[in-house]
Amino acid sequence: MKNIDHPLSNWIPYKLIETDKEAYFEWIYLADVNFAEPFFTDTIAKCNGHKFNSKLNKAVSTVENLIEWSHELESVELRSLVFHVSRCGSTMLSQCLAASAENIMISEAPIIDQVLRSDYFGLDKKTALIKAVLNFLGQKRFPQQKHLIVKLDAWHIFNAGYFRSIFPEVPFGLLYRNPTEVLKSHQKMMGMHMVPNLIPPSVFGISSQEIEETSFRQYGALVLEKYFQGFLDFYETNQNAAILNYNDGMKNALEKFISFIDIEYSHDELEKMLERLKQHSKDKNTVFTGDLFKEETLQIDFSKLNILHEKLNNTLLEHLEH
Template sequence: MENSDHPLLNWIPNKLVETDGNIYFEWIYLGDKRYVDPFFDETLMKCKVHYNNSTRYKVVSSVENLIDWSTELVSVELKSLLFHVSRCGSTMMCQSLAVSPQNIVVSEAPIIDQIIRSDLFDLDKKRILIKSVIALLGQKRFVEEKNLIVKLDSWHTFQIDELRAIFPELPFALLYRNPSEVLKSHAKLKGMHMVPNLLPATVFGISDEEIQTISFQQYGAVVLEKYFQSYLDFYGTDKNVVMYNYEEGMKSILERFLSFIDADYFVEEVDQMCERLTRHSKKGDVTFKGDSFTDDVLVIDLTKGNSLYEKLNSSIAKSLVTNIT
């Protein structure tokens, strides 16, 4: 059955629901909406006004329904999972990739995070659900679509080994940035992962005892240290991963990523993707003139973060030398 004939075309699971001991997935109708917003939840909000989503009734399914249905719809090829430490160019990169009609770019879909952090499923069922949900999000809805790129939430780096077990042959990309610049950005507007207790500290590998010794100001630096260490551990052992430092420049990163995922684009598409990099990642009508926090001063101890950052840079340098020789 072609997708055009399937009753679930343009429907995707968007919420995990537990009620009265039962587990359900709530679905939402996309209509003709493409995933072009900076974050996936923005697309979901726009879809809620559609008639199919604005009635008093919700479309729900069982876990097994979702798994079965994911095999009935044709999905485009999953090309890469994109990991990031936040404020390191990942949103800009995704907005650039979304310019091409060949690409489906899923940027931090809440349903993926719900499943990853859920304790409602055993490991085998969780693996199946992650694959099934990603397949449904990447259903082929438009004739041009060929490539699916999924950007995860930053804290999913701590599940990277498990995600590798689910997708053993898939290219993984890791984005990072100078810790001072990341934290200066968060000082202006903190992401939820940089505020103690908005997410459980254990998500980042911070113990209950350790968190008692970390000040509010220092917490973000510790989280970033955990991200960097996770990157080092994975990059040192995995054979199908690339790591990009924001300092390299987003145009270079984009071009290298397009080569890494082995996808073919028209020259005009690449030019359009590069042009998108000149505009603000979250405000596409605003020219990007660089970050405005470079002269800000942080009252944070970055000793360990800077050390790990230099180790990441060294790891990339060693990898480049090895590939050349």
């Protein structure tokens, strides 16, 4: 059965619901909406008004339903997972990739994080669910679609080894940036992972002792230290990954990523992706003129961060030499 004729065509699971007695998935109908927005949740918001999604009774399924049904639809090939340290150009990278009609670009889908962090499932079940969710997100809904690329949440670098065990041949992208610029961006509008305890510190490998010794202002730097170290630790044993530096220019990062994942795009598709660089990553209607940061110095100890950043830079140079 072709996707277009399947009753689940254009339906995706998008939320894991857990109660004391059971876990189930809530579904949403995409209609003809593509994953073109900066974040997965933006796409979901566009779909909420559809008549199938605005009913009082929501479409739900069991865990086993999701796994079983995921084998019934044709899905495009998973071509890369993108890891990042936040505020490092990952949204621009994903928006450029989303500009190509050949790509299904999933950007920080909460359902992936919900499955990963759930205490409801064992590892084997989580693996089956991750694969099932990606099959649905990567279902071939339009004729041009050929590639699935998934940008994960920043803290998923700590799950990179697990993802590698599931997808041993899939190239990974590792995108980072000068730590001062990352934290200056969070100074303007702080991400939830940079606020103590909004996400359990254990997710980042932060100990209770480190929490006690770290001020609110320094916490974001500590999280970023963990991200940088996570990049270094993963790359040391997993060479099928491209290290991408925002500070080398987003055009360079995009071209290097495309080359690394070894996709032959047409000239027109490449032009669409490069053209997207001219607009703001989160607003296509705004011309991007560069980042503007507050001039005052951050009251943060950068000593460890700078060492880790330099190690990443050196690792990148070694990567380029090979």
